[in-house]
Amino acid sequence: MNLSLSSFKGRLPENRKVWLPENRKVRAGIAILVFFALFALAGPFLVEDVFGLSATAIHTADGMQPPSGSHLLGTTATGEDVLAQLVVGSRVSLLVGLVAAVISTTLSVLVGVAGGYLGGTADALLTAGTNIALVIPSLPLLIIVASYVKGRGGWLTVALIIGLTSWPWGARGKRAQTLSLRRRDFVTAAEMTGESRWWIITRELIPSMAPLISASFLSAVVLSMFADAGLSFIGLGNINLTSWGSMLYWAQNASALARGAWWWFIPPGACIAVIGVAAGLINFGIDEIANPRLRKPGRAVRRRAAAAALRTTEEAR
Amino acid sequence: MTAPSETVAVVAAAESPKERPARRLRLGAGRYFVQRLGFYLAAAWIAITLNFLLPRLMPGDPASALIAQMQGRSALSGEQIASIYRLFGDPGEPLWSQYLTYLGQVAHLDFGLSVAFFPTPVWDVISAGLPWTIGLVGITAVLSFVIGTAGGIMAGGRAGSRVDSVATPGAMFLNALPTFWIALLFVLVFGFQLAWLPTGGAYDGDLTPGFTAEFIGSVISHAALPALTIALGWSATWYIGMRNMMITTVSEDYVLLARAKGLGKSRVMFRYAARNAILPSVAGFAINIGNVVGGQLLVEAVFAYPGVGYLLYQSVASVDYPLMQALFLMVSLSVLAANFLADSVYGLIDPRAREGRA
Secondary structure, three states, X not given: OOOOHHHHOOOOOOOOOOOOOOOHHHHHHHHHHHHHHHHHHHHHHHHHHHOOOOOOOXXXXXXXXXXXXXXXXXXXXXXXXXXXXXXXHHHHHHHHHHHHHHHHHHHHHHHHHHHHHHOHHHHHHHHHHHHHHHHOOHHHHHHHHHHHOOOOOHXXXXXXXXXXXXXHHHHHHHHHHHHHHOOOHHHHHHHHOOOOHHHHHHHHHHHHOHHHHHHHXXXXXXXXXXXXXXXXXXXXXXXXXXXXXXXXXXXXXXXXXXXXXXXXXXXXHHHHHXXXXXXXXXXXXXXXXXXXXXXXXXXXXXXXXXXXHHHHHHHHO | OOOXXXXXXXXXXHOOHHHOOOOOOOOOHHHHHHHHHHHHHHHHHHHHHHHHHHHHHOOOOHHHHHHHHHHHHOOOOHHHHHHXXXXXXXXXXXXXXXXXXXXXXXXOOOOOEOOXXXXXXXXXXXXXXXXXXXXXXXXXXXXXXXXXXXXXXXXXHOOOOHHHHHHHHHHHHHHOOOHHHHHHHHHHHHHHHOOOOOOOOOOOOOOOOOOOHHHHHHHHHHHHHHHHHHHHHHHHHHHHHHHHHHHHHHOOHHHHHHHHOOOOHHHHHHHHHHHHHHHHHHHHHXXXXXXHHHHHXXXXXXXXXXXXXXXXXXXXXXXXXXXXXXXXXXXXXHHHHHHHHHHHHHHHHOHHHHHOOO
16 A cells, blocks of 8 residues: 655655555554455355354344344344344445446546646536536535436446546546656756656556555545445435444334344444544545644653753743 | 634635735725626526526436326316416527526526415415525524634634643544534434424424414424524534634734733633634625535424425425426525625724635
C-alpha cells in the first residue's frame, strides 16, 4: 500500500520501497480495514463450512432469541443466525463499497487532474461541473435513481449509482493538488521532452499523487458503505441479499427496536461504525503527516517544553 | 469525511503568487453576488432538468409500470392516469414540448396528485411536511455549528490540553458513525429502554395544534431525539475542522505578535486567531448543508418525524413517483438557496473569496 506522505512534496524516487507510514493512527486504521477484508474473504467459508451455520436457514421455533451458546449473536424474527448473517453480509457490503469507490475515485481523478493540469476553458468547464454536482444533494438523488432501478441488477447497480454520484468532493481536492504540482520541475521536464498531455497526466501527475488518491479511495470505500447501508435500510438496496444494510432493514421491519432485540441491529451497525472509525483514523493520521502542527506532542516533549517555559519565566524574573 | 478546512487550505496554498497576475482587479461585493447568483441559477436549472430527464432515461417504462401496479390494487380513475402522464410525459409528445410543459408545471408548483395520499395534490403533501424539516434542520444546523466551532476554538487554541485530548478522539469517533445508526441506538435506549422521550411523530396525536404550552412542549419533546442525533454528528464535524484550522492559525506570526504585545489570552484567541481560522468552516458550512439535509432524511425516517425525509421514505415504500420527484426538486432547490445564502455571507466576511478562489 502506497500511503507514504513523504512523496507529497515531489515525485517518488523510482526504486524506493514504500512501507506503511510511521503514523500510528494510519497504521491502526489500515489494520482494522485489513481485518475486515480478511473477515469478508475467509469468514463465510469458516462460518458455513467449518461451523455449519447458515445465514438463510430459517428456524421458526427459534425466532428472536437473544445471544446464547447455540446462536452467539442470537437470531432474527424468522430464526436466522445473526452471526452467520453478519459474516456473510460483510462480503456484499465491502464489495459495494469497493466497486463504488473505484468508480468515484476514477472519475474524480480524471476530472480533477485533467482540469487542474489543462487549465483554461477545459478547467473552467470541469470545475463548473464539479461545483454543480457538489451542491445538488446526493442522497436524495441516490434515493430517486435507486427507486427507479429497484430490484434490477442487484448490488452492482447500487454500487454503480453510488459511484456515479459521489465523485465531486474528490475531484475538488485532486484539482487543488494538481494545481500545486503542475509547475514542478518534473512536469516541466516532461513538457520539454515533448511528452503529450495525456502522457503527463497519466504517467507523471497521477503517480505522484498516489498517496492522496489512495487515502481518498479509502474514504470513498467507507462513505459508499454508509450510503449502501442507508439505501438498504430504507428498502432500496438489495434487501433480499444478505448485507449489513439489509440486516438493518429487516430488523427495522420486524420492529426489532420496540421488541428490544438489540442483538439484531447493533452488530451490523457496529461493524459499519468500526470501519468508519478506521477511515477516520487514517484521515486524521494523514492530516497529521501533511500538517505536522496537528501532531500531539509526546509526553516527553511536552514535559521538556513545560520545563523550558518555566526556565524562561524564572530567568525573566 | 473530508474536513471542510482541508480543501480550502489546499486551494489557497496551491495558487502561488507567481501564477496570479501581479495586480488583479478586486471583484466588488456586488459583482461577486451576481456571479454567485448566476452559478446557483445554473445549478437550479440543472436540478430541474435532471428531475425531468431521470424518469425518461430510466430503463423500461416507469409510467406503464406504475399504472400496471396501481391497477393491480384498484381501478384507476382518469385523473390518476393523467397525474402519472403529467409526471412522465405523454409518450406521444416530442421531448422538447414535454420539457416546456414540465417547466410550466414546476413554475406553478403543479406536481400532480400523490399516489400514496391519493387524491391529495403532491404540493399539499409537501407543504405539510416542509415546516417540520425546516425547523429541525435550521435549529440543529445552527446549534451544531455553534457548539462544534466553539469547542474547536477551545481545543485547537490549546492543543494537547485535557479538553483537547478527551474531546478530539470523541469527536472523531462520533464523526465516523453513520447518523441513522446513532438514531436507531437512541430509539432503543432513550425511547424504549428508558422510555424518556417519544420515538415517533412530531407531537402527541391527542393534542390539537395551537400555541398552548402543552402542545409546544409536546413538539419539543418529539423533536428532541432527532435533533440530538443530527446535532451530535455535525458538531463533531465542525469541531474537527475548526480545531485543525485553529492549531494551524495559532502558530502564525501575527498571533505570536499579538501575544508578545501582551494582549489578553482570550482576546488573542478570539479576535486574532479564531477570526481567521473560522473562514474555512463558514465555507464548509455552505458545502455541507446538502449532507446535513441528506443525513436528516434518514433520521426522519427512523423517528417517523413527519418532515420531507419521512415523506420521501413513504413515497419510496409506496412507489409514489410524483411525490418522490417533487420532493427531490424541493430538497435540491432549498439546499441551493441555503448554499447561496452561506456563500454570500462568506463573500462578505472574506474579501479574498470574491477574487474567485472559493
